[in-house]
């Protein structure tokens with residue numbers, strides 16, 4: 001007696017469809033899974049056996065072999081439980097599922113036969129759709145998530161008992177899902193930090209820098225004395241970031257689904273993520289950990305903001321590990337069993353004090369820096385040159401005058417967001433036929449094509465290149481930044497003032 005079902009497993013954040021073949025033949029009672037299963041998959045035999053018995057089904061006392069194909073792919077996790085149970089029930093004639101020969105079956109079983117939700121449903125359902133599999137059977141809690149993929153017919157069940165009861169009626173009256181159009185999503189109220197730039201007094205230059213960063217997706221670092229409002233300013237960055245496109249929403253939701261982050265289960269993420277890991281974060285927590293790695297902070301911040309407050313306090317290893325994700329916009333984790341790649345296209349926003357006491361370069365009549373030059377140098381060198389080179393804007397945030405504190409807030413998030421939107425509309429027009437959305441993503445040929453300078457600008461950039469000892473990477477980043485500044489000013493050409501403003505954001509190149 002033979003039966004075949006489709007299940008799936010996660011590989012990084014992508015789903016892979018796995019054939020589950022069940023063969024029951026005469027012989028001494030035996031239940032084995034073959035096809036490169038991990039120990040977590042082998043344990044499935046115990047769960048399936050108990051779940052069937054406790055649901056009123058008969059567990060066949062015969063020779064049962066389960067094969068998971070393709071055999072060269074190492075399988076991990078408990079997502080195969082349900083498919084194996086269905087296979088055993090069908091092969092032993094206890095379950096009839098007409099019209100379900102192309103159905104993805106995923107779910108973890110508990111010993112009493114109830115189903116537990118699994119992570120990564122979105123990616124697995126997407127993999128099924130690509131192979132032309134149009135039906136999904138999974139735990140009730142995961143139904144909403146699978147419905148985010150358009151055109152799938154999704155049936156949810158609570159237990160094996162319910163499966164046996166409904167049998168051939170499982171997919172009756174279940175229409176294809178409408179995908180993202182009607183998807184419930186995390187509303188602004190649920191997720192927004194509820195903070196507005198109007199709360200920040202003064203700090204025009206810092207707000208300007210954040211507007212530029214949001215408009216072109218550029219990295220930035222704030223440097224300034226304690227209490228000047230650096231953390232406060234960056235926490236308000238999400239309030240001016242443009243919304244995610246449908247495609248980006250799906251990408252981000254897939255990552256959170258693979259990471260098993262509960263609050264987003266069944267819902268689409270519509271807002272850009274904002275991740276602010278503490279400086280005690282481990283290397284694994286930052287880039288992805290485990291022998292089957294889950295996405296780390298750099299991937300959870302994909303298409304959003306990675307906020308590193310107090311940058312010099314982060315361990316050196318963690319900061320150096322950021323170099324590849326920033327440059328390549330993905331991180332590759334090599335394990336003995338396989339290679340995993342996660343997307344990491346984030347906007348890096350960081351803060352730092354200029355020295356251990358925090359006043360160097362920002363002395364006032366009442367206070368001056370007490371750190372020795374060696375100490376200042378040591379402190380600053382905790383943030384390496386190559387990392388700073390990857391940060392487009394270095395912005396000084398001095399303490400504000402008492403007067404601006406008294407006069408209160410200036411531009412609100414609404415006003416800043418309007419300029420970001422205008423700049424974004426210009427970029428959308430320019431990149432209508434290119435695979436990018438923000439100036440910050442320009443590279444190579446496209447960069448040279450869209451960031452042409454006038455002769456005056458060329459001379460200014462040539463002079464600064466030598467005077468500041470800029471790297472080629474910094475040179476490219478300045479050009480992209482100047483492009484965004486020109487877009488914010490509604491200008492088709494990059495003028496000298498735009499370039500000059502972009503150049504002034506490289507202050508740490510001069511000081512370190």
Ligand SMILES: Nc1ncnc2c1ncn2[C@@H]1O[C@H](COP(=O)(O)OP(=O)(O)OP(=O)(O)O)[C@@H](O)[C@H]1O
Pocket residue numbers: 199200201202203224225226227228229230231232233351352353400
């Ligand atoms: N420009 C400002 N307008 C209004 N309030 C401000 C401003 N700057 C600072 N504050 C107030 O001071 C508090 C401390 O600011 P914040 O934590 O952002 O400082 P910081 O620059 O990050 O300091 P540190 O370097 O010590 O981390 C804020 O929570 C806010 O209440």
Ligand SMILES: [Mg+2]
Pocket residue numbers: 230231232309310351
């Ligand atoms: Mg701070």
